[in-house]
Amino acid sequence: MRNRFALSSSVLAVVTALVLWAPTFVAAQASSAAAAKAAARTDTKAAANIEKAWTMPRTQDGQPDMQGYWTSLSFTPMERPAKYGGREFLTDEEMAQVFKEGVQHTYEYTYANSAETPVYDATVYALGAWQNGVKPNRRSSLVVDPPDGRIPPLTPEAAKQQEVMRKTAPPRGAELENGGVVKADVPADLGLGVRCLSFGGPPILPGAYDSNVHIVQGPGYVMVEYEWNSEVRIIPLDGRPHLSQNIRRWHGDSRGHWEGNTLVVETTNFRPGATFHGANAKTLKITERFTRLDAATIEYKFTIDDPTTWTKPWSAIVPLSAVQGPMFEYACGEGNNGLVNIMAGARAAERTAAAQAASEGHK
Amino acid sequence: MADGKPDLNGLWQAFVTADIDVQDHDAQAGPHPEIMGAYGAWPGGQGIVEGGGIPYKPEALAKKKENAEKRMVVNITSDDRRHDTGDPELKCFRPGIPRANYLPFPFQIIQSTDKVIMVYEFEHALRTIYMKENDKDAPKDAPADSWMGWSHGHFEGDTLVVDSAGFVPWTWFDRAGDYHSDALHLVERYTPVSPYHIMYEATIEDPNVFTRPWKMSFPLYRRMEKNIQLVDFDCVEFVEKLMYGPYYKNPGK
Numbered sequence: 001m002r003n004r005f006a007l008s009s010s011v012l013a014v015v016t017a018l019v020l021w022a023p024t025f026v027a028a029q030a031s032s033a034a035a036a037k038a039a040a041r042t043d044t045k046a047a048a049n050i051e052k053a054w055t056m057p058r059t060q061d062g063q064p065d066m067q068g069y070w071t072s073l074s075f076t077p078m079e080r081p082a083k084y085g086g087r088e089f090l091t092d093e094e095m096a097q098v099f100k101e102g103v104q105h106t107y108e109y110t111y112a113n114s115a116e117t118p119v120y121d122a123t124v125y126a127l128g129a130w131q132n133g134v135k136p137n138r139r140s141s142l143v144v145d146p147p148d149g150r151i152p153p154l155t156p157e158a159a160k161q162q163e164v165m166r167k168t169a170p171p172r173g174a175e176l177e178n179g180g181v182v183k184a185d186v187p188a189d190l191g192l193g194v195r196c197l198s199f200g201g202p203p204i205l206p207g208a209y210d211s212n213v214h215i216v217q218g219p220g221y222v223m224v225e226y227e228w229n230s231e232v233r234i235i236p237l238d239g240r241p242h243l244s245q246n247i248r249r250w251h252g253d254s255r256g257h258w259e260g261n262t263l264v265v266e267t268t269n270f271r272p273g274a275t276f277h278g279a280n281a282k283t284l285k286i287t288e289r290f291t292r293l294d295a296a297t298i299e300y301k302f303t304i305d306d307p308t309t310w311t312k313p314w315s316a317i318v319p320l321s322a323v324q325g326p327m328f329e330y331a332c333g334e335g336n337n338g339l340v341n342i343m344a345g346a347r348a349a350e351r352t353a354a355a356q357a358a359s360e361g362h363k
Numbered sequence: 364m365a366d367g368k369p370d371l372n373g374l375w376q377a378f379v380t381a382d383i384d385v386q387d388h389d390a391q392a393g394p395h396p397e398i399m400g401a402y403g404a405w406p407g408g409q410g411i412v413e414g415g416g417i418p419y420k421p422e423a424l425a426k427k428k429e430n431a432e433k434r435m436v437v438n439i440t441s442d443d444r445r446h447d448t449g450d451p452e453l454k455c456f457r458p459g460i461p462r463a464n465y466l467p468f469p470f471q472i473i474q475s476t477d478k479v480i481m482v483y484e485f486e487h488a489l490r491t492i493y494m495k496e497n498d499k500d501a502p503k504d505a506p507a508d509s510w511m512g513w514s515h516g517h518f519e520g521d522t523l524v525v526d527s528a529g530f531v532p533w534t535w536f537d538r539a540g541d542y543h544s545d546a547l548h549l550v551e552r553y554t555p556v557s558p559y560h561i562m563y564e565a566t567i568e569d570p571n572v573f574t575r576p577w578k579m580s581f582p583l584y585r586r587m588e589k590n591i592q593l594v595d596f597d598c599v600e601f602v603e604k605l606m607y608g609p610y611y612k613n614p615g616k
Contacts, residue, residue: 060365060476067475069500185612187603196599214491216480218372218473219364223480225489232487234471240590249595325500326491329509333486333599334456334533337441343610344441350612 054294056261059217064261066215066222066292069327070320072204072300073134073211075102078316080141080149088149089138099136133323144301145315151277158309162278184346187339194339196332198250198274199228202267202286203302205318213320214327222256222263230330235265243269248281250274263290280308296322364474369521369555371472371479374586374593377465377563380408382452384539385579386417394435405538411465413578417541423572430540439606446533450540454606455598457488457510459534460527460549461565461579469586471593479516479523484593492516492525505529508545523553544571559585 057065075098084090090098141149154162170183183189192198204213204224212227222235235256243253253269265288270281284306291299298320305313364370380388387410393403419427433448452458458466468484477495482488490511493501505513505528513529532545548568553561564580567573608614 067477187607195603197597216473216475216478216491218475218480219370220372221473223473223482225480230487230489232482232489234473234482234593236592243592243594247594250597326493326506328507329457329489329511331457331510333454333602334451334510335445339607340439340441340610343607347610347612 056292061219063217063258064263064292065217066263066290066298067217069212069214069323069325070298071133071212071323072206072318072320074137074142074206074318075099075134076137076139076142078142078205079151080143084140084149086148087140088144088147090140094140095136095138102134133321135319135321137319139317142316142318143314144317145303146312152310152312152314155308155311158278158280165278182342182346184343187343190339190342192274193228194342196229196336196339199226199231200274200276201226201231201251202233202254202265202288203276203304203316203318204288204300204320210330212323212327214325222265225327227327227330229332245269245282248272252284252286261291264288265290276304278309279304279306283308290320366476368474368518369523370474371523371553371555371561372474374469374471374591375561375583376467376469376586377581377583379411379465379581380406381411381465381579381581382462382467382537383408384410385412385537385541386410386415386539388539411579411581413580418574418577420572420574427540427542430535430542431538432540434538434540437605439609450538451534452538453602455486455602456533457486458483459510459530460490460512460514461551461567462534462536463488463490463511464563464565464583465581468596469591469593479525482593484596486596486598490514492523510534512547512549521555523551525549525551525553527551542572543567543569546571553583556582559587561585 059065059067084094143149143151146152153159170189187195192200199207204226205211207228210227214223214225214227216223216225220236220238222237224233224235226232231251233251233254235254237256237258239257240255242255243249247253248269248271250271252267252271254265254267256263256265258264267286267288268284270279270284272281275281275284276286284304287303287305289299289301289303291301293299299317300320301315301317303313303315304310383405388407390407391405393399393405396403430448430450434450435453436448437454438448439445439454452462452466457463463470463481463483463485466483466485470481470483473480473482477493477498479492479494481490481492488511491501492514494516495501501515503515508529508531510531510533512527514525514527516523516525518524527549528547530543530545530547532543532547535542546569550566550568552564554564555561561583562580563583564578566576566578568576604611
């Protein structure tokens with residue numbers, strides 16, 4: 001058991017590296033899935049059936065009970081593909097097709113590599129849709145506001161900054177396959193996830209794997225544990241002020257309150273260099289709204305408000321689907337074999353290049 | 364709590380020096396006193412082990428001494444040999460139980476009906492204590508080994524009793540090299556003695572390392588500051604040079 005655990009750590013580090021170097025890939029993969037339930041709501045017959053059979057569970061102190069294990073896994077793209085025009089919801093046929101393609105894609109993703117690279121059996125991480133509660137989503141995009149389903153344009157200053165970052169970023173993806181070399185002089189050349197520093201969030205969004213959270217409610221607090229790196233947010237509900245702006249946290253500083261049956265969480269005090277989509281840590285505010293719809297679904301809506309990065313606030317809805325527990329400890333830095341191998345590989349590549357240069361010099 | 368159980372919610376912290384040595388110890392200069400001075404010196408203190416000594420098997424005592432001698436020998440490989448030497452605290456590894464409870468950092472208890480969660484400021488280490496009998500999500504035995512263990516709990520009167528096993532063999536009890544194997548079995552008792560104090564007791568059993576079970580005990584104090592909360596001590600960032608320095612392009616820099 002111990003050996004398997006150790007192997008897992010290294011696998012995760014490798015997978016992480018792939019994922020975090022390729023944010024666009026993640027966004028595409030990680031199309032989030034949840035509007036199935038929201039979709040169910042739009043189907044009046046289904047909604048009526050669900051509502052009849054289910055009453056809101058309550059915690060000891062009377063709050064709506066959202067405790068348990070939830071996945072944000074999804075096949076729905078963050079932004080609405082052009083082919084749907086202005087349509088917010090898919091037809092039955094389109095919804096079935098998106099789901100089928102999603103399942104097929106994860107299946108291929110899993111098995112395309114498994115023979116030669118035994119470290120990469122993605123089913124271990126419940127990538128397969130049939131394993132992890134992902135449900136069809138009637139929405140054509142996760143983004144619901146603006147109504148076109150697209151993230152609003154960056155401000156001119158933010159666009160300029162992100163362009164600079166893109167130009168100075170290390171090679172990734174296809175660039176590496178074409179002979180580019182991973183820059184790994186020091187760990188800081190690599191992504192926060194590769195270094196086991198942070199996997200991001202809020203918001204809660206699906207990634208390529210491990211898109212699970214564990215919610216526990218105690219008197220006056222809600223805890224959200226992310227499966228990735230067992231990262232944790234503790235959200236006070238007592239109306240206290242935010243931390244001073246002098247304290248900046250990897251996942252920001254969250255404060256919650258109830259609006260009817262909806263848990264509303266506002267998060268600020270983000271840490272520069274560790275923000276969602278490269279937003280400005282000093283001006284970013286994320287508001288999350290958790291509403292339990294039925295036994296198996298939380299509607300999770302988040303709003304990104306950062307006037308120095310986007311020209312207007314925008315919102316997305318990610319249905320969270322109940323999954324079976326438990327969620328295991330994700331010890332990352334304890335077994336970050338991937339980071340060792342990446343750096344050792346970079347040094348080996350340098351030695352090879354130096355030896356080659358020397359031998360060519362002799363000719 | 365509304366269910367009649369004692370309410371352990373809040374931020375708690377031990378004020379013993381057991382992280383340095385769970386047994387009696389004098390103050391000592393820490394590593395590199397030529398630059399660290401009093402910043403790096405370690406305070407003395409009375410031990411938390413009941414009855415004085417830890418009942419090591421002879422060969423295990425030798426291993427404890429070796430651990431202490433090599434507590435700052437860090438050799439990070441891409442396999443389990445990375446655990447052969449060096450204090451896991453130094454490397455920012457999750458501290459395990461019971462050490463997490465007496466590190467000089469606060470931890471927060473979030474107590475629900477079916478679970479008690481303990482979140483430690485040190486590297487946001489987290490443990491879930493399953494309180495429900497026959498919880499379908501939480502089999503009795505650990506499905507996999509972990510740094511923070513696999514725990515089931517119940518109340519005996521006002522005392523939260525936690526039974527834990529399923530630990531990796533790589534956590535220590537202190538900087539003095541006191542250690543255990545993957546056969547570690549812990550029974551902890553958290554007894555509130557006032558709204559502001561919990562008496563903590565742990566019975567430690569590990570037939571691979573000790574000749575008999577032994578106990579430690581100390582009080583936990585409620586952190587009383589207005590609006591106190593955990594902040595980040597995500598030390599992975601602080602140990603990169605220590606851990607991966609030999610793999611840097613310019614290791615000397």
